[in-house]
Amino acid sequence: MQIQFIPIDYDYFDWQEKNYAKIIGRDDKGKRICIIDSFEPYFWAVLKPKTCDLKIKQIREKIEKIEVNDKLRKSRVIRTELHDKKFLGQDVNAIKIFITNYKDAHSIADEIGMKEVNKRRGYDLGYITQYIIEKKLKPLNWYKIEGEVLTDNDFGNIINSLDVDLCLKVNKITETEKQEFKPKILAYDIEADEFEIGKGEIVMISLVGENFRKVLTWKHCSDQNFVECFKDEADMLEAFVKYVKQYSPDILVGYFSDGFDLPYLRARAEKKSMKLNLGIDNSQPSFSRGRLLTGKIKGIVHIDLLRFIQNAYSQYLQSETLSLNEVSNELLGEKKHEWEHKHSAKVKKHEWEDYFDYNLQDSALTYKLTEKLFPDLMEITKIVGEPLFNVSRSTMAGDFEDLVIHNLERFNEIPEKRPMRDEIGKRMQREKYEGAFVFQPVPGLYENISFFDFTSMYASVIVSYNLSLSTLTKDKKNVYQGELGNKKVYFLKKPGFFPILLGEIIEKRKQYKEEYKKNPNPITKVRSNAYKLIANAAYGYQGFFGARYYCLEAAASTAYFARQNIKQVIDKINKEEYQVVYSDTDSVAFKLNAHTKPQTLELLKEINKNLPGIMELDLEDFYKRGIWVTKRTGEFGAKKKYALINEENKIKIRGFETVRRDWCNLARETQNKVLHLILNDGNEQKALEYVKNVIRKIKNREIEIKEVLIRTQLKKSIDEYKAITPHVIAARKIKEAGKPIDIGMLVEYFIAEVRSEKEKKLVREKVKLPDEKGEYNINYYLNNQILPAVENIFEVFNINIKEIADGSKQKKLGEF
DNA sequence: GTTAAGTCCATACC
DNA sequence: ACAGGTATGGACTTAAC
Numbered sequence: 001m002q003i004q005f006i007p008i009d010y011d012y013f014d015w016q017e018k019n020y021a022k023i024i025g026r027d028d029k030g031k032r033i034c035i036i037d038s039f040e041p042y043f044w045a046v047l048k049p050k051t052c053d054l055k056i057k058q059i060r061e062k063i064e065k066i067e068v069n070d071k072l073r074k075s076r077v078i079r080t081e082l083h084d085k086k087f088l089g090q091d092v093n094a095i096k097i098f099i100t101n102y103k104d105a106h107s108i109a110d111e112i113g114m115k116e117v118n119k120r121r122g123y124d125l126g127y128i129t130q131y132i133i134e135k136k137l138k139p140l141n142w143y144k145i146e147g148e149v150l151t152d153n154d155f156g157n158i159i160n161s162l163d164v165d166l167c168l169k170v171n172k173i174t175e176t177e178k179q180e181f182k183p184k185i186l187a188y189d190i191e192a193d194e195f196e197i198g199k200g201e202i203v204m205i206s207l208v209g210e211n212f213r214k215v216l217t218w219k220h221c222s223d224q225n226f227v228e229c230f231k232d233e234a235d236m237l238e239a240f241v242k243y244v245k246q247y248s249p250d251i252l253v254g255y256f257s258d259g260f261d262l263p264y265l266r267a268r269a270e271k272k273s274m275k276l277n278l279g280i281d282n283s284q285p286s287f288s289r290g291r292l293l294t295g296k297i298k299g300i301v302h303i304d305l306l307r308f309i310q311n312a313y314s315q316y317l318q319s320e321t322l323s324l325n326e327v328s329n330e331l332l333g334e335k336k337h338e339w340e341h342k343h344s345a346k347v348k349k350h351e352w353e354d355y356f357d358y359n360l361q362d363s364a365l366t367y368k369l370t371e372k373l374f375p376d377l378m379e380i381t382k383i384v385g386e387p388l389f390n391v392s393r394s395t396m397a398g399d400f401e402d403l404v405i406h407n408l409e410r411f412n413e414i415p416e417k418r419p420m421r422d423e424i425g426k427r428m429q430r431e432k433y434e435g436a437f438v439f440q441p442v443p444g445l446y447e448n449i450s451f452f453d454f455t456s457m458y459a460s461v462i463v464s465y466n467l468s469l470s471t472l473t474k475d476k477k478n479v480y481q482g483e484l485g486n487k488k489v490y491f492l493k494k495p496g497f498f499p500i501l502l503g504e505i506i507e508k509r510k511q512y513k514e515e516y517k518k519n520p521n522p523i524t525k526v527r528s529n530a531y532k533l534i535a536n537a538a539y540g541y542q543g544f545f546g547a548r549y550y551c552l553e554a555a556a557s558t559a560y561f562a563r564q565n566i567k568q569v570i571d572k573i574n575k576e577e578y579q580v581v582y583s584d585t586d587s588v589a590f591k592l593n594a595h596t597k598p599q600t601l602e603l604l605k606e607i608n609k610n611l612p613g614i615m616e617l618d619l620e621d622f623y624k625r626g627i628w629v630t631k632r633t634g635e636f637g638a639k640k641k642y643a644l645i646n647e648e649n650k651i652k653i654r655g656f657e658t659v660r661r662d663w664c665n666l667a668r669e670t671q672n673k674v675l676h677l678i679l680n681d682g683n684e685q686k687a688l689e690y691v692k693n694v695i696r697k698i699k700n701r702e703i704e705i706k707e708v709l710i711r712t713q714l715k716k717s718i719d720e721y722k723a724i725t726p727h728v729i730a731a732r733k734i735k736e737a738g739k740p741i742d743i744g745m746l747v748e749y750f751i752a753e754v755r756s757e758k759e760k761k762l763v764r765e766k767v768k769l770p771d772e773k774g775e776y777n778i779n780y781y782l783n784n785q786i787l788p789a790v791e792n793i794f795e796v797f798n799i800n801i802k803e804i805a806d807g808s809k810q811k812k813l814g815e816f
Numbered sequence: 817g818t819t820a821a822g823t824c825c826a827t828a829c830c
Numbered sequence: 831a832c833a834g835g836t837a838t839g840g841a842c843t844t845a846a847c
Contacts, residue, residue, distance in 0.1 A: 290831080290832075291832065292832090315830095395832055395833065397832075397833040398833090400833090424831075432834090432835065433835080434835080435835030436829095436836065438829085438830090438837075453830095457830090458830095536833095538833095539833075539834065542834090543833070543834050545832095545833095546831060546832060555833095559834080584829065584830060584836085585829080585836085631837095632838075632839060632840095633839085639836075639837055639838080640830085640836075641828090641829090641837090641838075654828080654829065655828055655829065655837085656828095660826090660827060660828065661828095662826060662827065662840090712825090712827095713827085715825075715826070722824065722843090723824045723843070724842075725825065725826090726840095727825090727826085764842085
């Protein structure tokens with residue numbers, strides 16, 4: 001039999017002491033298909049150079065006799081082969097060791113202690129990863145599968161309990177051209193009486209799919225057609241499982257569902273002594289604990305969308321938190337519905353409809369976000385080669401490593417191992433290396449500015465200078481000379497697999513970006529973006545202590561060559577009688593002086609002609625005006641703080657309090673307004689009037705409390721803080737009030753007036769929560785929020801705003 | 817007891 | 831444990847007088 005097939009969820013099982021891959025996917029008609037396949041697991045023994053043939057023969061014979069027994073099973077070496085391979089770019093002889101059960105790879109590797117065996121590698125890859133590499137059945141690609149239909153009795157009861165339309169034992173896999181795939185997505189969200197997992201009852205569960213909207217509940221009934229009422233919690237949970245099975249999604253998605261919804265459901269089911277058999281084999285969700293809890297459902301890809309957004313997207317979002325509300329608002333232009341969380345016993349009769357509505361909306365937003373982000377997720381999955389489940393939770397650095405692992409075969413490379421605990425410890429203790437160059441700006445308001453920046457600078461440095469573990473060398477001929485601290489380090493010019501792979505990613509990114517420019521459509525946009533995300537992870541990866549291909553020399557040299565290049569660009573621009581005013585890492589801002597725009601573009605061209613390798617400088621934009629200010633302490637210009645206005649009057653603000661979420665809205669808005677007025681007008685007149693008015697309002701207590709709330713994130717548990725800061729006090733107060741408080745939460749508070757300023761000098765002694773009675777502290781908001789936010793800006797115009805504010809204090813309020 | 821330097825902490829830039 | 835270094839600035843803590 002032959003089918004079209006797209007693999008979605010990967011799993012494996014043991015049958016008669018061998019491993020089998022069990023892959024769930026769809027055929028071209030949308031039927032749910034299971035395929036069973038296998039390969040011979042193996043790992044490598046890398047031999048010392050010049051080991052003689054006779055010795056090799058003896059070693060192989062020895063290895064072939066290895067058997068390990070543990071309680072569960074007997075495992076043994078099936079056979080060995082001798083191969084010419086590469087390890088970190090070096091030619092090696094290696095013995096390929098085939099074994100009966102992959103799970104015992106590690107213990108068999110431990111039995112290989114001959115002194116001629118230099119290294120053992122490839123025993124830490126994971127069965128599914130190796131399967132995908134061996135059989136080239138890559139996730140979310142279409143294949144033609146030829147195979148035999150399996151019946152219930154094959155493989156014990158593995159098959160008969162599966163809720164699929166067809167199960168095939170694979171004979172042949174052929175990749176096909178087909179690309180399109182629209183997964184069946186089902187979003188879910190629960191509402192519970194307590195925040196602690198399993199502590200309270202689950203009040204309701206919402207489900208949203210295509211033409212599918214449900215709220216399941218048992219506390220209160222409703223006439224609305226999407227609400228279904230059950231007699232108790234257990235009944236509701238049962239219905240939840242039933243509806244999931246009926247909808248038969250490829251993806252079940254929640255928002256923070258790894259950490260909340262799924263474990264909560266599981267805990268409540270346990271409490272009610274019932275099974276939450278969501279898996280297509282009727283198994284319950286399983287949870288694995290890394291740093292974070294991860295919930296897995298067999299045959300259905302459970303995705304916690306928050307984790308994907310955190311790992312892949314957060315740095316490209318404007319949202320100040322990654323709450324469903326803010327992220328939806330930014331990406332969809334749609335918010336959560338209003339609802340103030342309360343225990344179901346306290347929900348009034350007329351409020352229930354709002355509660356249902358709120359619950360449904362959460363799933364609806366999660367569904368829409370998933371629809372929007374799935375193309376990106378799918379593209380990354382295809383590039384990386386690991387299953388969707390893993391990719392949706394992996395960091396970008398992890399993705400890069402997976403990409404490398406899945407492409408090693410092309411280079412005939414044996415995989416490097418994951419670092420052990422002691423190795424990680426060593427790496428973590430290392431000293432920092434020198435990073436990027438940041439130009440010391442001279443404070444002032446500048447006119448006619450241009451910005452150049454390097455495209456994917458660090459990635460293109462890695463490629464251009466061939467910086468990687470496998471190209472690191474002691475040779476001093478035909479090399480690039482980098483540095484790590486005071487030490488010179490060298491990299492071969494002959495391209496290594498890591499820079500080659502990264503180069504391919506950058507090249508594809510460039511192609512799709514061009515394609516997108518020519519013909520803007522969502523597909524090219526997503527592709528261009530996915531390749532960019534992955535390319536940008538390569539630098540951090542090589543300096544990351546957990547990396548297989550960790551190479552501090554490469555990471556430090558990447559920064560070194562980047563510094564060299566940006567400084568050369570700065571010199572060149574200055575030499576041509578432009579004036580550089582600022583630069584940070586990969587960008588440079590300069591005044592055009594007497595030059596025209598065409599001349600500036602010509603300069604860009606010329607610089608590009610002389611850049612090494614694939615490095616490329618780009619025009620970011622032209623700006624009418626820009627402002628740089630002094631540091632709060634000292635008379636130097638502050639780095640990483642500036643504001644610009646381009647020719648379309650679009651304003652770009654970096655680093656200022658306006659963009660910092662730990663300043664109160666009033667200060668942020670005042671500063672934002674000041675920057676806008678100054679950049680628009682080119683002078684400070686209107687801005688000054690504006691600030692005077694704000695000062696007046698503060699003094700007259702005309703400001704609402706919500707405008708003076710300060711938000712600070714709790715980064716660790718309350719007792720772990722060495723310094724007791726205002727936000728720690730606020731967190732304590734929240735806890736004392738019996739409200740939930742946890743690591744990661746944004747704590748809101750304001751600084752209030754106190755009876756005796758003499759007794760209570762510290763800021764933390766004046767902290768009040770938003771709902772506490774009290775008035776905002778006029779002096780604090782003037783001297784610690786508003787004035788500091790605008791002081792340095794006015795200083796550019798030689799205006800001392802503090803004096804003006806002080807002076808105005810003595811005047812009658814009415815004089816403003 | 818006051819003040820300045822040092823440390824902790826959060827958050828931004830790239 | 832789950833990318834890197836550079837930088838600002840508030841508030842607390844501690845050392846020095």
